[in-house]
Structure formats: structure tokens, C-alpha cells
Amino acid sequence: xxxxxxxxxxxxxALVSFALAQAKGEWTVKAPAPxxxxxxxxxxxxxxIYVVGGFQQGLSFITPAVxxxxxxxxxxRERAPLPGGLHHAGIGVVNDRLYVIGGFEHALLSIWSPVTxxxxxxxxxxxxxxxxxxPTPRGALAVAVLDGKLHAVGGYNRDGNTGAHEIxxxxxxxxxxxxxxxxxxxxxxxxxxxxxxxxxxxxLNRQYSQNLAVTEExxxxxxHWTRKADLxxxxxxxxxxxxxxxxxxxxxxxxxxxxxxxxxxHPVSDRWEAQALMPTARHGLGSAxxxxxxxxxxxxxTPGGSFSNANEMFIPPTxx
Numbered sequence: 001x002x003x004x005x006x007x008x009x010x011x012x013x014a015l016v017s018f019a020l021a022q023a024k025g026e027w028t029v030k031a032p033a034p035x036x037x038x039x040x041x042x043x044x045x046x047x048x049i050y051v052v053g054g055f056q057q058g059l060s061f062i063t064p065a066v067x068x069x070x071x072x073x074x075x076x077r078e079r080a081p082l083p084g085g086l087h088h089a090g091i092g093v094v095n096d097r098l099y100v101i102g103g104f105e106h107a108l109l110s111i112w113s114p115v116t117x118x119x120x121x122x123x124x125x126x127x128x129x130x131x132x133x134x135p136t137p138r139g140a141l142a143v144a145v146l147d148g149k150l151h152a153v154g155g156y157n158r159d160g161n162t163g164a165h166e167i168x169x170x171x172x173x174x175x176x177x178x179x180x181x182x183x184x185x186x187x188x189x190x191x192x193x194x195x196x197x198x199x200x201x202x203x204l205n206r207q208y209s210q211n212l213a214v215t216e217e218x219x220x221x222x223x224h225w226t227r228k229a230d231l232x233x234x235x236x237x238x239x240x241x242x243x244x245x246x247x248x249x250x251x252x253x254x255x256x257x258x259x260x261x262x263x264x265x266h267p268v269s270d271r272w273e274a275q276a277l278m279p280t281a282r283h284g285l286g287s288a289x290x291x292x293x294x295x296x297x298x299x300x301x302t303p304g305g306s307f308s309n310a311n312e313m314f315i316p317p318t319x320x
Contacts, residue, residue, distance in 0.1 A: 042286025090143030142190030237283030
């Protein structure tokens with residue numbers, strides 16, 4: 001009897017432990033990207049994922065490379081490169097077109113020259129088109145889509161951090177300005193959920209020794225920003241993705257190293273929740289959502305100039 005009770009108890013403990021683990025989501029390692037990169041931009045269009053630009057390992061230069069990943073076949077292929085190499089660019093998707101906004105390029109002796117460029121990509125035609133430039137040159141900005149328009153917030157320009165908040169309308173190829181982000185910063189993440197825009201974390205003056213935990217919410221109806229619950233750990237060089245009613249923030253870097261952190265923000269309750277840790281800690285990574293799964297791609301495994309071709313898929317508990 002005692003032996004049977006003990007066996008049953010251990011089975012119960014195992015089941016409870018498994019259920020608790022599942023409540024934080026789970027990770028699966030997928031086919032690695034062809035190229036090891038960092039400081040990339042990534043987005044999904046019609047079920048395919050595009051990893052764009054960044055720094056490429058080996059050649060140690062800013063790359064215009066574009067690689068497409070098909071989650072259904074777990075396979076990669078090269079696509080038409082960007083018109084010019086960029087790193088730390090913003091990215092967003094409207095009406096099945098991908099838009100790459102801002103970033104840094106190589107100019108004269110600097111690899112940190114901020115740009116105003118806007119490139120539109122048509123996956124069906126595998127073609128890039130130059131669109132109207134952004135008013136404020138900046139890199140390490142964040143971009144999110146609200147109501148069919150791309151909001152470009154923050155970043156680093158030629159003088160330092162900016163809180164610039166500029167909106168691009170692809171339908172008219174025009175830009176307009178809105179209330180600036182209260183905390184000027186760079187290397188932050190942005191996401192849109194419930195008709196609001198969220199700017200999360202980041203750093204000051206491109207220094208990851210000056211990381212921030214600040215979360216700010218923008219209401220387009222009132223053109224007003226509101227401070228929300230801080231990210232539990234100050235981080236920069238992160239990526240964010242939305243599934244269901246939560247924003248997931250992955251990775252980042254600090255002087256002590258890179259992060260495996262995966263935290264979910266619930267705007268309705270204004271609370272952060274710990275999720276299953278990333279298999280590979282990294283910064284300068286990208287993310288994209290297909291069928292409720294979040295693919296977390298590329299990025300540096302150590303602070304500063306490091307590279308990976310990691311492709312890890314996260315299944316949020318709300319997507320199970």
C-alpha cells in the first residue's frame with residue numbers, strides 16, 4: 001500500500017510540474033537561417049517570415065541580405081536584397097507588403113549613420129520599391145502598425161536620443177507627426193494591441209550600460225502617452241511580438257551578458273508574467289508570428305558584436 005501511494009504521489013508531482021511548465025509556454029528549435037547575423041529586422045507576410053539586413057558574420061559588414069523562412073516546410077531561401085545595407089532598422093507589415101524604415105548605414109568612416117529611408121517589399125514579385133523618406137533620420141528605432149499605418153517611435157539620430165513619433169501611411173505615401181514618446185531612447189521594442197501602441201525597455205545613447213525598464217502606452221484617439229508597469233528587468237536590444245491579448249518581449253543585452261528572458265505583458269491588468277526562458281540568450285534579434293507561434297530569429301549570443309542563425313519557435317500558453 002505504501003509503495004503504491006509513493007508511486008502515485010510521484011506521478012502526481014510529475015503531472016503538476018508538467019502542467020506548470022506548459023502554463024508558461026514551450027519552445028521548439030527549428031531550421032537555422034542560412035546566414036549568421038545580428039541587429040536584424042524580421043516580420044511575417046502571408047505565412048512566410050523575412051529576416052532583413054543587420055551585420056553578417058565572417059564578412060563583418062552591414063548586409064542587405066533578405067532570407068525567407070517557410071514554417072510549413074521548415075526551409076529557407078534567399079530573396080531580393082535590400083536596395084542598401086542597413087542595421088538596426090524598423091519593420092512592419094501593411095496589406096501584405098513589408099516596410100523597412102530607418103536604421104543605420106555605412107557612410108564615410110562611420111557605420112552608425114542614421115537614415116530616413118523607407119523601402120517597401122512585395123513578396124509576390126520579390127521586388128523592393130523606394131517610398132517617401134521618414135522626416136527624422138534615426139536608427140535603433142521601433143515600429144508598430146496601428147489601423148493600417150506604421151508608427152515609428154524613438155531611436156538615435158545624429159545628436160543623440162529622440163522621442164520622435166512619426167506615422168507613415170502606405171496608402172498615400174505620406175508622413176505625419178504625433179505626440180513624441182515621453183522617454184527618448186533607442187534599442188527599445190514596440191507593439192500594438194487593443195488599439196494602443198506600447199514602447200518597451202531600451203537604452204540611452206546606444207549604451208547597454210544604461211538600460212531602461214520603461215513601458216509607455218500611446219492612445220491614438222487622444223494623442224497621449226501614459227506610463228505603464230515597468231518591464232521587470234531593464235533590457236535593450238530586445239524584440240516583441242503579439243499573440244492573443246499579450247505582448248511577449250524576448251532577449252536583450254546588458255554589461256553582464258545577454259538575456260534568455262521571455263516576459264508577457266497583459267495591458268488589461270497592466271501586469272508582466274514570466275514565460276518559458278528562451279533556449280538561446282541573444283540580443284539584436286527579430287521575431288515574427290505565424291499561426292499563433294512566435295519565431296525568434298538571429299541575434300548575438302554575447303553582448304556587442306556577436307552573431308547567430310538561431311531559429312526558435314515559442315508556443316504561448318494562450319495559443320495551446
